[in-house]
Ligand SMILES: Nc1ncnc2c1ncn2[C@@H]1O[C@H](COP(=O)(O)OP(=O)(O)OP(=O)(O)O)[C@@H](O)[C@H]1O
């Protein structure tokens with residue numbers, strides 16, 4: 001059993017605190033993706049789990065055992081690095097088998113194991129090559145094999161796919177998920193690519209500036225983002241945001257001079273008079289006759305996406321995007337009504353950016369579990 | 373593409389003359405003089421030099437004293453190089469791990485290279501003086517434990533230590549640069565793979581700095597052959613009983629003390645060829661062969 005529990009973990013470099021009190025519980029066998037913008041502390045958190053970075057305060061436990069003061073080799077984690085970190089002077093076989101060699105496994109046994117693992121990732125033809133003689137994708141596989149061969153309890157990935165081209169990245173992504181399903185090791189995967197995160201994760205951890213913004217399944221995170229930040233970060237094309245005021249009398253949020261988005265009456269009542277940010281995903285907006293919609297936008301241009309089109313509208317001084325499978329041909333400047341299904345209107349606090357919603361406590365769930 | 377050129381040739385001449393002059397005065401002229409002396413012999417009662425071909429060399433190569441000097445030089449060069457590089461590597465490995473105080477160590481270690489060899493020799497002569505300091509206590513407790521003035525092995529050991537001390541800094545800087553050019557993630561990966569500190573040094577760091585090691589072996593050997601004069605001159609004057617009579621010191625002794633210009637010149641030509649050979653080896657093989665990826 002290798003559940004990972006992270007309690008109020010902080011990291012400072014000198015005076016700068018870069019991770020500000022992270023609480024996170026990762027279950028045995030779970031695939032957790034940590035995602036966030038560059039510099040938010042994802043790698044730092046992962047490296048603290050691995051033992052490559054000292055923990056400034058707080059506690060990390062793997063399989064119920066506090067590992068704060070343990071060396072990396074005592075933690076039972078394997079890691080795949082972004083630049084692969086293959087040993088350039090060793091052959092592929094040497095790289096894959098290094099951990100076993102260090103563990104003093106017998107030569108014959110080791111060779112058999114290396115061959116088996118190499119076969120499982122399609123490297124059996126390359127065992128004698130040096131890493132420098134491999135393609136990016138092959139190096140990636142060597143890095144994977146090197147981690148797999150140790151049969152680790154915990155698998156750590158630090159943006160392992162970011163050096164690959166788009167097609168290979170998708171392919172390796174599937175392979176990683178397949179390997180995870182086969183081995184069942186607890187996996188923590190760091191990325192800043194939301195597609196990668198959404199598709200791989202059992203649960204996602206969205207980080208921002210050294211804190212966790214939200215923890216949830218990809219679906220939860222997408223459908224109920226806990227903050228403006230998460231809402232804007234997850235989803236592509238990204239969400240539209242509009243500032244407005246809730247008016248309980250008309251069960252709507254008033255936007256600018258003449259916009260109005262209807263919301264459920266109870267929600268409006270609870271938030272009467274409040275300044276809010278509303279978030280509308282492009283696929284939840286639809287186009288209607290001018291005047292008939294909640295707001296009236298001026299058409300700017302459309303982007304062809306193949307499966308649909310992304311229409312850009314000007315509303316007051318904002319740009320709104322609408323994703324639709326319908327093929328319209330609007331003239332630039334043409335007025336088009338835009339409307340949103342009340343169910344899909346995300347309402348955030350105008351000041352704090354926190355979600356104003358019954359589902360908001362979801363964000364807290366994981367921390368409560370940690371506390372238990 | 374247009375080459376830079378000077379309209380007036382005399383400007384170009386003015387620019388290159390100082391450099392040419394320096395090279396000529398300090399390299400070509402002495403070398404040509406040495407060659408001249410090496411292949412000639414001064415007539416017994418003066419009156420010009422007589423061309424003798426390889427006679428000077430033939431004489432040298434059949435002289436046991438010369439071969440003894442070569443042997444002592446090789447021992448000195450190999451031991452100094454091994455000692456200096458070993459020390460430098462250990463220090464660099466620690467400095468690379470950024471143990472506390474490494475910045476001070478780094479600066480402190482660069483100094484010895486800037487100190488002139490005779491100054492080092494004088495300092496070490498004081499440190500190793502058999503009748504003063506630590507050595508005198510040891511000699512009191514164990515008679516004849518340390519006496520470089522009388523014992524040739526002790527004297528050679530002493531100049532080797534002094535020479536190595538001088539060379540440590542140079543190797544240290546190169547080792548440290550080499551170690552720091554190894555991506556941190558490689559040592560981290562091997563830490564994840566279960567290797568402890570020493571194992572990581574042995575399996576990952578050392579193999580990756582072999583180019584530096586080869587480079588330094590050559591540089592240190594060359595330096596030990598040519599740059600040991602100051603140390604020997606101040607510490608032992610080649611003694612006792614020629615135990616520290618290194619090739620470079622013997623040249624000086626034979627030439628300026630024994631006034632055998634021809635013999636000394638022949639010796640310096642041999643030493644020069646040795647250094648040229650080492651340098652050639654360095655460029656031809658080491659630089660080409662040792663690389664990865
Ligand atoms: N050794 C260090 N010394 C000082 N500050 C550091 C050090 N390592 C990281 N930081 C800082 O910590 C913060 C988090 O870094 P981290 O590498 O965890 O970011 P990240 O989320 O992994 O970003 P990226 O997506 O670019 O890899 C950054 O602001 C970085 O500048």
Ligand SMILES: [Mg+2]
Pocket residue numbers: 042043044158
């Ligand atoms: Mg990172």
